[in-house]
Amino acid sequence: MIPFNKPPYTGNEDQHVLAAMRSPKISGDGEFSKRCQAWFEEKLGCKKALLTPSCTHALEMAALLIDVQAGDEIIMPSYTFVSTANAFVLRGAKIVFIDIRPDTMNIDERLIEAAITSKTKAIVPVHYAGVACEMDAIMDIASRYQLFVIEDAAQGMMATYKGRPLGSIGHMGAFSFHETKNYTSGGEGGLLIINDERFINRAEIIREKGTNRSQFFRGMVDKYSWVDIGSSYLPCDIQAAFLWGQLEKSEEINQNRLQIWNAYCEALSPLIASGRVIVPSIPEGCVHNAHMFYVKVHDLYERTALLEHLKGREVFGVFHYVPLHSAVAGPQFSRFHGDDRYTTKDSERLIRLPIWYGMKEHELVQVIDSVLEFFS
Ligand SMILES: *Cc1c(COP(=O)(O)O)cnc(C)c1O
Numbered sequence: 001m002i003p004f005n006k007p008p009y010t011g012n013e014d015q016h017v018l019a020a021m022r023s024p025k026i027s028g029d030g031e032f033s034k035r036c037q038a039w040f041e042e043k044l045g046c047k048k049a050l051l052t053p054s055c056t057h058a059l060e061m062a063a064l065l066i067d068v069q070a071g072d073e074i075i076m077p078s079y080t081f082v083s084t085a086n087a088f089v090l091r092g093a094k095i096v097f098i099d100i101r102p103d104t105m106n107i108d109e110r111l112i113e114a115a116i117t118s119k120t121k122a123i124v125p126v127h128y129a130g131v132a133c134e135m136d137a138i139m140d141i142a143s144r145y146q147l148f149v150i151e152d153a154a155q156g157m158m159a160t161y162k163g164r165p166l167g168s169i170g171h172m173g174a175f176s177f178h179e180t181k182n183y184t185s186g187g188e189g190g191l192l193i194i195n196d197e198r199f200i201n202r203a204e205i206i207r208e209k210g211t212n213r214s215q216f217f218r219g220m221v222d223k224y225s226w227v228d229i230g231s232s233y234l235p236c237d238i239q240a241a242f243l244w245g246q247l248e249k250s251e252e253i254n255q256n257r258l259q260i261w262n263a264y265c266e267a268l269s270p271l272i273a274s275g276r277v278i279v280p281s282i283p284e285g286c287v288h289n290a291h292m293f294y295v296k297v298h299d300l301y302e303r304t305a306l307l308e309h310l311k312g313r314e315v316f317g318v319f320h321y322v323p324l325h326s327a328v329a330g331p332q333f334s335r336f337h338g339d340d341r342y343t344t345k346d347s348e349r350l351i352r353l354p355i356w357y358g359m360k361e362h363e364l365v366q367v368i369d370s371v372l373e374f375f376s
Pocket of ligand 1: 053054055056057080081083084126152154155175176177178188189190
């Protein structure tokens with residue numbers, strides 16, 4: 001069976017993980033964490049990069065930092081992972097979903113302004129498949145209404161919008177290093193980047209259980225103590241060591257994924273030309289990271305048939321999000337503003353095909369042949 005995903009692994013991880021295990025400091029913010037964070041600060045051009053145990057935790061930190069209060073409204077697409085919403089629901093926020101654009105499956109920036117009320121606190125664009133949301137328009141709305149923008153860039157590492165790394169455009173950005181993402185810190189992991197320096201001090205405190213421990217380690221205070229609310233948002237250094245092995249090969253991983261992605265596009269071009277399938281479209285000015293290769297077929301019925309067919313050919317294709325507004329917890333915590341023209345319909349048409357760093361030629365061919373066979 002060709003799996004949908006294999007966790008990225010370069011071979012460099014082993015020696016770094018061993019080194020971390022044998023170092024005297026294996027808790028958070030050890031040598032490898034510092035190395036990774038410096039790498040991200042340079043690569044993403046952000047004011048501060050803080051590793052977290054997951055993207056979920058990075059989003060929770062962002063919700064704490066913008067001081068979400070009960071009843072505040074947060075605007076986001078319904079077509080996203082549950083954590084995008086839950087990080088804010090945990091603080092008592094009401095989620096306001098708006099429709100997506102069918103070309104990128106990203107939030108439709110033209111619908112945001114009409115969903116804003118006096119309670120709106122933030123906009124959370126999700127860069128689906130590592131393809132950027134229309135950030136100029138989103139930042140313009142946010143500044144006119146004095147809203148925060150938290151980018152859910154869980155899938156967006158190494159992708160850019162008009163030359164700017166995803167995650168580095170809003171006030172903060174959250175990334176995931178879960179094993180299903182392009183880079184992993186050993187299965188689970190995340191990163192919060194801070195672009196608005198007003199948040200840096202408090203971010204360090206919240207991440208260190210509400211203490212000023214980070215300042216203590218830098219010699220800025222002679223004792224550390226309880227100064228604010230907080231939690232434990234640091235991964236151990238072994239996770240950072242695993243990640244470092246991948247950051248050393250970040251470009252190689254990225255290029256390899258892009259090659260596979262492009263090969264899919266080329267091989268499926270007859271189906272694209274005849275309108276049998278739609279593949280992701282990359283807007284001008286956006287550089288993506290081949291996080292995902294999906295096709296959209298005619299409808300739910302055809303998708304079910306294609307998934308069955310692929311299974312019969314030992315290919316594991318998968319669909320993706322059930323829109324959050326129609327999930328069990330949806331009605332309790334959210335409302336959908338405006339019409340659902342594309343969220344439900346297009347989510348039901350979408351299939352993700354196998355793609356991972358190091359996927360073999362014969363595996364790719366098997367997937368492609370199976371898809372072409374279905375439509376012939
Ligand atoms: C993977 C993902 C998350 C959650 O990441 P974790 O690191 O598993 O917490 C959040 N949002 C989006 C869009 C994701 O794809």
